[in-house]
Amino acid sequence: MRDYMKDTDRYGKVWIWSAVIVILCVPAAACIYYNAWPEATAVLKGLLGVAPIFWTVGVIEVITYTPMLGVGGTYLAFVTGNLTSLKAPSALTAMENAGVKPGSEEGEVISTIAIATSSIVTTLVLAAGVGVLTLITPILNSEVMKPAFDNILPALFGGLAVVYVSKNWKLAMAPLIFMVVLFLLVPSLAGSVGVLVPVGVIIALAAARVMYKKGMV
Amino acid sequence: MEFNANSPFLYLVAVGVIVFVLAQSLFFLVRAYRRGKQLGIAPDKLKKTILSTTVFTIAPAISILVGVVTLSKFLGIPLPWIRMSVIGAITYELPAATSTANALGISLSEMITDPKVYTAIAWVMTLGILPSIILPPLLMKKIRGGMLKLQNKDAKWSDLFMTSMFLGMISAFLGMVFADIRNGLAGWIPIFVLLVSALLMAVCGLLIKKCNMKWLETYAMAISMVGAMAFAIVITPVIL
Numbered sequence: 001m002r003d004y005m006k007d008t009d010r011y012g013k014v015w016i017w018s019a020v021i022v023i024l025c026v027p028a029a030a031c032i033y034y035n036a037w038p039e040a041t042a043v044l045k046g047l048l049g050v051a052p053i054f055w056t057v058g059v060i061e062v063i064t065y066t067p068m069l070g071v072g073g074t075y076l077a078f079v080t081g082n083l084t085s086l087k088a089p090s091a092l093t094a095m096e097n098a099g100v101k102p103g104s105e106e107g108e109v110i111s112t113i114a115i116a117t118s119s120i121v122t123t124l125v126l127a128a129g130v131g132v133l134t135l136i137t138p139i140l141n142s143e144v145m146k147p148a149f150d151n152i153l154p155a156l157f158g159g160l161a162v163v164y165v166s167k168n169w170k171l172a173m174a175p176l177i178f179m180v181v182l183f184l185l186v187p188s189l190a191g192s193v194g195v196l197v198p199v200g201v202i203i204a205l206a207a208a209r210v211m212y213k214k215g216m217v
Numbered sequence: 218m219e220f221n222a223n224s225p226f227l228y229l230v231a232v233g234v235i236v237f238v239l240a241q242s243l244f245f246l247v248r249a250y251r252r253g254k255q256l257g258i259a260p261d262k263l264k265k266t267i268l269s270t271t272v273f274t275i276a277p278a279i280s281i282l283v284g285v286v287t288l289s290k291f292l293g294i295p296l297p298w299i300r301m302s303v304i305g306a307i308t309y310e311l312p313a314a315t316s317t318a319n320a321l322g323i324s325l326s327e328m329i330t331d332p333k334v335y336t337a338i339a340w341v342m343t344l345g346i347l348p349s350i351i352l353p354p355l356l357m358k359k360i361r362g363g364m365l366k367l368q369n370k371d372a373k374w375s376d377l378f379m380t381s382m383f384l385g386m387i388s389a390f391l392g393m394v395f396a397d398i399r400n401g402l403a404g405w406i407p408i409f410v411l412l413v414s415a416l417l418m419a420v421c422g423l424l425i426k427k428c429n430m431k432w433l434e435t436y437a438m439a440i441s442m443v444g445a446m447a448f449a450i451v452i453t454p455v456i457l
Binding site: 004008010011012013015017019020022023024025026027029030031033034035036037038039041042043045046047048049050051054055058060061062063064066067068070072074075076078079080081082083084085086088089090092093094097098100101102103105106108109110112113114115116117118119120121122123125126127129131132133136137140141144145146147148149150151152153154155156157158160161162163164165166168171172175177178179180181182183184187188189190193196197198199200201202203204205207208209211212217 | 218222226227229230232237239241242243244245246248249250252253256258262263265266267269270271273274275276277278279280281282283286287289294295296298301302303304305306309313314315316317319320321323332333334336337338339340341342343344345346347348349350351352353354356357358360361364368373374375376377378379381382383384385386387388389390391392393394395396397398399401406407408410411412413414415417418419422434435437438441442443444445446449450452453454455457
C-alpha cells in the first residue's frame with residue numbers, strides 16, 4: 001500500500017530538482033542572451049534585503065505545510081507557489097469536503113488533486129490574462145476593484161475559520177486569542193505574518209496537548 | 218542584442234516554464250486520480266474535488282494576475298508571468314525587486330531598459346526563494362517519518378496534532394486582520410470583510426445541512442470568498 005507513497009516521493013524529487021534547474025535557467029538565459037551578467041555585489045546587496053526574512057519563512061513553511069499537504073501536494077505546491085493564499089486552503093477545504101484525513105493515503109490523494117487542479121487553473125488564468133493584459137489592465141487596476149484584491153486574505157480566512165474553528169473551537173481558542181491580542185498590540189507585525197504562523201502552531205499544539213492530557217478534547 | 222523586457226525571446230522562456238509547470242501538475246493530477254480510484258474513492262468525489270477547487274481558485278488567480286500587472290510596469294510581462302506561475306507571490310517579488318533597485322540606486326517607477334539591472338533583479342528573485350524549493354525534498358523523509366511515528370504511537374493525539382497545526386496557521390491570519398484597527402473605521406474594513414465571509418459560509422453550511430443542498434458544498438468556499446470581496450468593493454467607498 002505504501003508503494004504509491006514511495007513512488008510519489010521518488011517522482012516528486014525528480015520533478016522538484018528539475019524545477020530548480022528550470023527556475024535557475026530563467027535568469028541565466030536572460031544573462032547569456034543579452035550578454036548582461038549583473039555585478040555580483042548588486043545581486044548580493046539585493047539579496048541581503050530579502051533573503052534573511054524569506055529564507056526563514058521558507059524553512060518555516062516547509063516544516064508547517066509538509067504534514068498538512070502530503071508528499072505529492074508538497075512537492076507540487078512548493079514549485080507552484082502562493083501557498084498560504086491558495087494552495088493550502090484549497091487542499092484543506094478539499095480534504096474537509098471529501099471527509100478524508102490529512103496524513104492518510106486518501107488525504108494524500110485528495111490534497112494532491114486539489115493542489116494540482118489549483119496550479120493548473122492558476123496557470124491557465126494567468127496565461128489567458130497575459131494574452132489580453134492590455135484589455136483588462138484598466139479593470140484590474142481600477143480604484144473600484146482595488147478593495148476586493150486588498151481584502152482577499154480576510155475574504156478567504158473568514159470562510160475557512162467558520163469551517164475549522166466551529167468544529168474545533170476548544171482547540172482554536174488559545175492561538176486565536178493570542179494572535180488577535182498580539183496584532184492589536186503590535187500592528188506592524190502584519191508584514192511578517194509568515195514568521196508568526198509557527199508561533200500560532202506552537203501555541204495551538206501546546207494548548208491541545210494540555211487539553212488532551214486533561215481529557216478535555 | 219538590444220534589450221527589451223518584453224522581447225519575444227523572454228516570452229519564449231516564459232512559455233517554456235509555464236509548459237513545465239503544467240506538465241508537473243498534470244502528472245501529479247493523473248497519478249493521484251488513478252490512485253484515488255484504486256483506493257475505492259468514488260469517482261464522483263474525485264470529480265467534485267476538481268470542480269470545487271477550480272471554482273475556488275479563480276478569484277485568487279485573478280488577484281495573482283493583478284500582481285503580474287503591478288510588476289509588469291517596470292519588469293515587462295514575461296518575467297512577472299514566470300515568477301507568479303512558479304513559486305512566486307507578490308508579497309515576495311515586489312520586495313525582492315525593490316531591494317535590488319535600492320542597492321543599484323535606481324527607481325522602479327518606469328520600465329527597466331538596462332539589461333544588467335533586469336538580470337540582477339531576476340537573480341535576486343530566483344535566489345531569494347530557492348530554499349522554499351530545495352528544502353522539501355531534503356526534509357521530506359524526516360517530516361514524513363515523524364508523522365508516521367506519531368500516528369502509530371497515539372492515533373488520537375496525531376489527529377489533534379494535525380488539526381491544531383491548521384488552527385495555528387489560520388489563527389495567525391485571522392489575527393493579522395485586526396492589525397489596522399487603530400486606524401479608525403477604515404482599519405475595520407478587513408474585519409467586516411472577514412465577518413461577511415464567515416456569515417456567507419455559515420449560511421451555506423446551514424443550507425447544506427438543513428435544506429439538504431449537498432451541491433452547494435462544491436461552491437461554498439468560492440461563494441463566501443467572492444461574496445466578501447464584492448462586499449469590500451461596496452463598503453470601502455462608503456467608509457473612506
